[in-house]
Amino acid sequence: MSETVLRVGLAGIGTVGGGTWTVLNRNAEEIRRRAGRPIQITAVADLDASRVAAITGGKARAVADAMLLARDPEIDVVVELIGGYGFAKDFVLAAIEHGKHVVTANKALLATHGNEIFAAAQRRGVTVAFEAAVAGGIPIIKALREGLTANRIEWIAGIINGTTNFILSEMRDKGLPFNDVLKEAQRLGYAEADPTFDVEGVDAAHKATIMSAIAFGTPMQFEHAHIEGISTLQAKDIAYAEQLGYRIKLLGITKRHPEGVELRVHPTLISSKKLIANVEGAMNAVWVKGDAVGHTMYYGKGAGAEPTASAVIADLVDVARTLTADPHNRVPHLAFQPDQMAALPVVPIEKIQSSYYLRLRVKDQPGVLADITRALAESQISIEAFFQREPDEGVEETDVVLITHLCQEQKMRNAISRIEALATVLTQAVMLRMETFA
Ligand code: HSE
Numbered sequence: 001m002s003e004t005v006l007r008v009g010l011a012g013i014g015t016v017g018g019g020t021w022t023v024l025n026r027n028a029e030e031i032r033r034r035a036g037r038p039i040q041i042t043a044v045a046d047l048d049a050s051r052v053a054a055i056t057g058g059k060a061r062a063v064a065d066a067m068l069l070a071r072d073p074e075i076d077v078v079v080e081l082i083g084g085y086g087f088a089k090d091f092v093l094a095a096i097e098h099g100k101h102v103v104t105a106n107k108a109l110l111a112t113h114g115n116e117i118f119a120a121a122q123r124r125g126v127t128v129a130f131e132a133a134v135a136g137g138i139p140i141i142k143a144l145r146e147g148l149t150a151n152r153i154e155w156i157a158g159i160i161n162g163t164t165n166f167i168l169s170e171m172r173d174k175g176l177p178f179n180d181v182l183k184e185a186q187r188l189g190y191a192e193a194d195p196t197f198d199v200e201g202v203d204a205a206h207k208a209t210i211m212s213a214i215a216f217g218t219p220m221q222f223e224h225a226h227i228e229g230i231s232t233l234q235a236k237d238i239a240y241a242e243q244l245g246y247r248i249k250l251l252g253i254t255k256r257h258p259e260g261v262e263l264r265v266h267p268t269l270i271s272s273k274k275l276i277a278n279v280e281g282a283m284n285a286v287w288v289k290g291d292a293v294g295h296t297m298y299y300g301k302g303a304g305a306e307p308t309a310s311a312v313i314a315d316l317v318d319v320a321r322t323l324t325a326d327p328h329n330r331v332p333h334l335a336f337q338p339d340q341m342a343a344l345p346v347v348p349i350e351k352i353q354s355s356y357y358l359r360l361r362v363k364d365q366p367g368v369l370a371d372i373t374r375a376l377a378e379s380q381i382s383i384e385a386f387f388q389r390e391p392d393e394g395v396e397e398t399d400v401v402l403i404t405h406l407c408q409e410q411k412m413r414n415a416i417s418r419i420e421a422l423a424t425v426l427t428q429a430v431m432l433r434m435e436t437f438a
Contacts, residue, residue, distance in 0.1 A: 006035070006320045007042045009069030009100075010060070011091060012081035016105055016132070017046070018055050019305030020079065020312045031313065035320040039313070041079075045069050070094035077319050079312060080104040089113050096120045096128070101323075103315040105132035105308060108197075111206035111222040114213070118333045125327035129315035134207040135160050135284045137307030138300040139314065144214045144288065145335040151290030153215040155255035157268075157435060160207040162282035162302045163198035164230050164250040166190045168267075169280045172238050172247065178231060190282055200229035201250060201265040208252030211286070212263050215254060216344055217336030221263060224346035228266035237359060237430055240401045241269050244385055246357075247277040251435065260345040262352050269357050269403075269434035287437070350410040355384065355434040360400045360419065361427040364391045368424045372400065375422070379415035381407045397426055403434060 010017055021041060024031065032038045044052045045066035052062040063069065069078050070091055078095045080102060082088040088109050093116075095102050102121070104110070110117065110130055121128045131141045135158065144153070159165050163185065170181040182199065185191035197203045209222040230250055241248050246269040255262040270277040275297060279285040284302030289295055301307035322330050332338060362368045369388070376383060382405040391398040404412070416429050 004037050005042075006037055006039045006316065006323070007074060007076045008039060008316060009072060009075040009078045010041045010044045010081070011046075011066040011069055011078055012083070013044050013046045013052055013055055014081065015305045016308040016312065017044075017079070017081045019309035020081075021055050023306055023309045023313055024316075031317060035317045037320055039316050039320055043069055043072065043075060066091050067094060070100065071098050075100060076323070077101040077103060077316065079316070080106055080109075081312075082106070083108070085109045085112055089117075092117055092128070093120055096124050096126055099124060099126060101126045101319045102128045103132075103312055103319065104128065104130050105312060106130075107133040107203065107206035107210060111209040111220055114210070114220040118338075121333065122327075122338050127319055127322065127330060128333060129318055130210070131315050132308045132311035134210050135286055135298070135300070136162075136302040136304065137310045138284055138286060138298045138302065139311065140211070140286045140298050141214065142314070143296070143298060144211060145331060148288065148290050148293060148296070149335065151292045153256075154289040154291060155253065156208075156211050156215055156286060156288050157276070157437065158204075158208070158211070158252045158286035159249055159276065159279050159284055160252045160286065160302060161198055161201075161204040161250060162284055163191045163195065164201075164204070165279065165284070166282040167199070168230060168233075168238070168248060168250065171233075171235050172242065175235055175239065177235050178233060199231045201227045202229075204250060204252040204265045205263075208254055208263060208265055211252070212254035212261060214335045215288075216256070216261050217334065217340060217342045218261060218344050219341060221346045224263065226264040226266070226349040230267055233267050234430070236399070237357070237432065240359060240399070241357060241432075242272070243387070244401070244403060245272055246270060246434065247272050248432065249277065249279070253435070257347045257352070259351065260347045263346045264349060264352070267432055269432055271436070274437065289437075350408075350413065352409050353406050354409060354412075355406050355436060356404045356412050357430075357432040357434055358402050358404070358416070358419075359430040360425055361397060362400050363424040363426065364396050364398050365424065368422075369400065371422050371424060372402075372419055375418040376404070376415050379407075379411045379418070381405070381411055381415055406436075
């Protein structure tokens with residue numbers, strides 16, 4: 001067994017970097033036995049020198065500028081934990097150019113610039129590994145790319161953002177509005193001071209984009225993803241959905257479609273009997289349907305120091321094992337050989353098929369329901385479930401809630417336009433998609 005140390009340059013020693021340092025050191029001996037050589041962080045770049053010193057105790061060289069790691073001939077692999085797609089992109093491309101393997105947790109970078117980065121890595125014969133970029137500690141990249149490689153993947157649906165899952169769980173448990181729960185989540189450290197990427201579904205869309213590319217052998221197509229977050233979701237819809245036997249989760253979904261692939265993130269009604277509907281709090285879960293294996297589901301922590309470090313270190317071990325392998329015989333970055341990628345377009349959201357939840361605020365008077373159901377019938381949309389809330393005393397308006405059978409989204413949108421034009425329908429309809437996973 002070769003005992004040549006794999007020399008790692010760590011760029012960013014915040015939460016995940018600190019966890020990576022801790023776990024690599026704590027489990028050094030087991031990791032060495034698995035990797036076939038010791039893996040050692042020999043240099044760390046972070047703007048906060050005191051943090052580097054506090055975590056490493058001076059056992060790794062500290063540098064202020066990460067670019068020094070990218071160019072350092074004494075480093076074999078860099079771990080990019082800088083985040084964002086500005087400097088992080090320059091850093092990753094520079095490291096590749098200097099022949100270094102790269103391990104990154106940066107989903108935003110890969111979803112938006114992955115095509116360029118993987119092409120550069122391919123040319124240079126280096127690996128860019130990114131297990132930590134999707135669902136933190138859950139080894140979903142490995143599962144999709146290797147474990148399920150025999151399958152034609154049919155669809156993937158995941159709770160891939162812990163912040164929003166925590167917020168939705170709290171809204172349901174406590175019946176509280178989004179803003180109150182968000183503030184509490186920020187106080188507890190579950191949500192960032194600027195929660196936009198999480199609550200507006202962007203982070204989940206980055207992760208869904210990466211999974212879609214691996215599942216279907218397409219380039220990254222983040223710019224075509226349909227993205228809706230949870231910031232406008234009302235507690236009353238969570239409660240009505242529950243009365244009908246559903247929970248609302250922010251799902252990242254990618255599916256085969258006759259005209260390409262679907263790639264979308266939005267709040268989704270799921271039968272409360274389904275396993276994924278019962279994934280609560282900040283936990284993540286990814287459900288994959290393959291033609292041979294059937295249904296598989298992966299559950300675990302999607303963030304946090306050591307869960308994410310678990311994925312970063314798994315990638316480092318992969319790099320250590322394939323250091324001397326011919327680049328053409330390594331596992332391809334996106335599961336399919338680079339010259340075998342498919343140009344499957346992301347289909348516009350109007351073309352998807354879904355069931356829909358509708359909530360309408362209506363005048364409580366004769367003929368209202370007939371008008372609504374007529375508008376749906378004329379768009380060939382069939383109703384599956386329906387209820388009208390008893391009006392509050394002294395108020396002559398109420399909520400009508402219904403769930404439709406499967407239909408094309410364009411038909412649903414047309415029907416909603418007609419319904420909203422009715423004089424008895426008082427506000428904009430609330431429309432949510434529902435997945436049956438049939
Ligand atoms: N902010 C993410 C989440 C974790 O809430 O799940 C990192 O991607």
